[in-house]
């Protein structure tokens with residue numbers, strides 16, 4: 001296979017998410033994103049169709065969007081986030097990558113009532129990575145209800161992150177992480193797959209697969225049933 005040359009802008013370094021200072025552009029970079037984008041791509045490439053309209057909720061830096069869309073050119077990717085610096089970063093990554101299959105990010109808060117009525121896209125897949133444990137449960141509920149409203153029959157809702165099951169953590173490190181999340185905000189915390197699945201059922205989505213990922217994370221695949 002011939003080596004694909006990177007667009008020149010991607011050869012300059014983005015700043016780390018945690019650092020502030022003088023920067024070349026608005027691109028942010030998160031160390032965890034750099035670590036998990038490879039395994040996430042591997043997992044997604046086993047479940048996504050070659051061509052799909054993906055709505056990514058809480059895109060963060062925008063690195064996942066660029067990584068997935070570079071590897072899977074048949075995807076049309078709509079990133080989104082609630083935070084101004086994230087929106088600027090996503091747009092900067094998009095422009096630097098010179099990819100035609102990523103749209104400019106939507107400013108989207110999934111805790112807003114019926115947020116799905118305010119957007120005019122028709123995703124066949126929704127992806128939400130590393131968000132529902134670092135936000136109040138209303139955000140997770142908003143993603144699930146949005147998937148129920150927006151996805152067609154057979155459409156996929158995909159979560160990535162740390163999860164527990166029936167109240168049991170998959171590893172001591174996740175239990176410790178759950179404690180530290182709750183100490184930062186009592187409304188945050190590692191979510192329970194059974195609870196997510198109960199809510200998903202109410203929106204017509206069934207858990208189809210749980211894919212184990214590095215460092216005790218998981219990918220959860222929910223599929224929309226026939227209306």
Ligand SMILES: C[S@@+](CC[C@H](N)C(=O)[O-])C[C@H]1O[C@@H](n2cnc3c(N)ncnc32)[C@H](O)[C@@H]1O
Pocket residue numbers: 030033057058059060061064080081082083086108109110111128129130131134135139
């Ligand atoms: C830990 S980052 C995860 C970013 C990226 N998906 C990843 O996996 O690296 C969580 C993101 O969720 C976004 N977020 C938090 N609450 C949100 C909400 N109510 N609606 C949409 N995005 C939200 C934050 O702005 C942040 O970019």
